[in-house]
Amino acid sequence: MHFQWTSLALVAAAALQATTSQALPTNMISCLQAIKGKSYLITPSSSNYTKESLTENYLFNYKPQAIFHPATNNDVSAAIKCASAANVAIAPRSGGHSFEGYSAGGQDGSLIIDLNQFNQFSIDKKTNIATIGGGNRLGPTYAKLWANGQYLIPAGTCPTVGIGGHALGGGVGMTSRKYGVLSDNIVSMTVVDPSGAIKTASATENTDLYWALRGAGGGSFGVVTEFRIQAYKPPSKVTSMTLDFPLSKYSTILDAYAAFGATASEDLMAEMNLDTSGNMQVQVVYLGSKADANKAVAPLLKATGKPKSSDIREGKWIDAAVRFAWMQNSDLANPKAGDSNYAKGRSLVYRQALNKKEKDIIYKYLTAPPKGISAAYLIVDLWGGKINRPASESAFVHHGAVIGIEFVTEWGDAGTKPGKKACGPCQTWSLNFYKEMLAAYTKGQPIQAYQNYIDKDLPNSMDAYYGKALPRLKTIKKSVDPNNVFRFPQSIPLN
Ligand SMILES: Cc1cc2nc3c(=O)[nH]c(=O)nc-3n(C[C@H](O)[C@H](O)[C@H](O)COP(=O)(O)OP(=O)(O)OC[C@H]3O[C@@H](n4cnc5c(N)ncnc54)[C@H](O)[C@@H]3O)c2cc1C
Known part of the structure; x- marks a missing residue:
């Protein structure tokens, strides 16, 4: 109204x-x-x-x-x-x-x-810097970047995710190993701070805010109304592939996948989906031709053995973006991304391959899903490459990780109303699975988790999300928002 x-x-x-x-x-x-x-x-x-x-x-x-x-x-x-x-x-x-x-x-x-009215977009073709209003969503942004000179920004796959929360918490997607996480590609921002002052945050202006907003910016330090983000021109040929393996080979495949990241081409990004149907699917985007993509995945396949099936397609970057957006239509500008649902998502970030206990827990839970789920799956992102070489320091602390895992449980419960938690077994299953993974996390390593998959159930979540950046984040919070106006249950605390 x-x-x-x-x-x-x-x-x-x-x-x-x-x-x-x-x-x-x-x-x-x-x-x-x-x-x-x-x-x-x-x-x-x-x-x-x-x-x-x-x-x-x-x-x-x-x-x-x-x-x-x-x-x-x-x-x-x-x-x-x-x-x-x-x-x-x-x-x-x-x-x-x-x-x-x-x-x-x-x-x-x-x-x-x-910020739904902040959907402005332009691109400077000399610097390749895109100006993107804080209310844009990823799909429409990809469509605008493509329509205005065939550009991309390195960001996530889901077309209805907003640029605001995504860019301020990191932003991992199918070109991250080549160009880094999205927050590391933010050149500057317009932010309205907790006092109401309209500021530019960049490497030369309001540098504390620039540092904090890139990684810890979601909801804690003001409202970012506009981003200036480095965009890139992908090569004319881009290859996308899916490689399917049986879940029963989980141990070999997970080991091979984690090891692959260390030497794999940075033109290649992969995510692996493991689900309760008994399938493990490695999804790959390669910035180059099909022939080169096949060469790039050869070391992985040498270690895993032949996939039970594969689907390899050469096209343009935008074709790969549409393919892995998993939309009900194929229109990035107006994505239809499945009905809203009930979901519980969590994450863990790993600096080494999974240990045996962790792999066995994954298999145990995925082969015994609870009654009532519509989907339960893990998305294992292959990190490394440019993700590990940010151009400047920021509050995003997960550079150096080998893989990041997202744990997702979804259920439909037709007939229930928003806010009704329902499907108790789905939620218990999800929490127990996660608790076992937390307990098995390699001893002596501080737990790391990805703040864009924010989760109230994670103990000491501030340390897991922000690690060594936390003390400086608190100092900046105290200075820009002493009355804690930008507060929510997991916002950056004053103390
Ligand atoms: C279906 C789905 C798919 C996803 N896929 C990926 C993926 O491929 N890769 C990945 O890295 N992540 C992914 N995510 C996680 C996603 O990056 C985070 O959930 C992100 O925070 C969502 O941003 P949003 O703007 O849509 O959310 P919102 O709920 O609008 O915002 C998230 C947080 O950021 C704050 N915020 C939002 N906009 C601003 C702003 N302009 N200024 C200051 N604070 C702001 C909000 O207050 C809130 O605390 C996915 C999430 C979902 C649900």
Whole structure:
């Protein structure tokens, strides 16, 4: 529902335009209603409030105080001041794919600042730097990059994921071994900080924020309204392949896969899906011809043996992006990515190949799925390559990892309502599986996990996500957000 201008709002507008020495109204809603222009506000009395409050994952049904859709940086700034004056927690929202529903606050009573109107895009063809509004999603971004000179940015595969949360927490996808994680390709950002100040964060301006936002930026340090990201021109031929193996060969295949990363070409990126159907599928994108791709995977196949089936296709980069987006249509600009569902995702990042115990736990759980799941699978990303050679330091600390694993459990439960957790056995199975993996994690190694697969069940999650970056992150948090306005259950703490 678009906001209707009222006399009450006029009063609040006057307050907003007041100098900083004058207090803003503590009634956040009337303060927000005073923001003019193309912004709009959803409140609990709006007809679409429930729809707007929902996250992509139906596990959650938080009740925000309001959802504000700004149209300009000044709108964002004004909204931050309104929430701050009323001590209401602020949750920025880009694509809404947070695993714990944090862009809906992760708790009741937050103000969601939804960036759906920040979908600007352009590319500078001299520097190959793309300017991408903070509300763009990956699929439409890939489509725009392609339409404007056949560019790519190194980012994830799911087309409905938002650039905001994704880029600020890392961003791993099918060209990461060649170009690094997405956060390492951010050249600069426009950020509206917790005081409402509109800033540029780059290697030369607001350098603390630039460091913190790249890796730990999701929801803790302000609202990033625009990214400037290094884009690349892929070669004219790009090869995609799937290689299927039986899950029963899990031990050999997992060992071969982890070892392969150390010497594999950086033109090659792979992820492996292991699921409860008894299949292990290695998905590969190779930046080059089919003949060269076959040469690049030869060392892997030497160690694994012949796959039971394979499907190798030579095309353009965009064909590979569409293929591994697993959409119900093939339109990256308007992706239809499967119905919203209930899901629990978790992660672990490994600096070495899995040990025997870890591999056996994976096999044990995947061969004994619980009743009620619609899907349960592991995605094992092959790290290394340029991921390990960032151009500058940032709060992303997982450089040097060998593989990253995402553990996913999904269930449908038709008939249940968002917020109803349902399928108890699915959730218990997922948690027990993860607990066993945590217990088997190689002794003496601090547990590492990927913050873009954020998970409340992970003990000491701040250390696992941010490691050695945590003390500096807390110092920066204290300095830019002393009142902790940008807070959610796993935001960067003040202390
Ligand atoms: C189906 C699916 C597929 C995925 N595939 C991949 C993948 O291939 N590779 C990968 O690396 N990750 C992947 N992810 C994880 C994904 O990167 C994270 O969930 C990411 O945080 C989602 O970003 P979002 O903008 O969609 O989410 P949101 O829920 O909007 O945001 C996530 C967090 O970031 C904050 N935030 C969002 N936008 C901003 C902003 N502009 N400024 C400040 N804070 C902001 C939010 O407040 C929230 O805390 C996937 C997730 C899902 C659900």
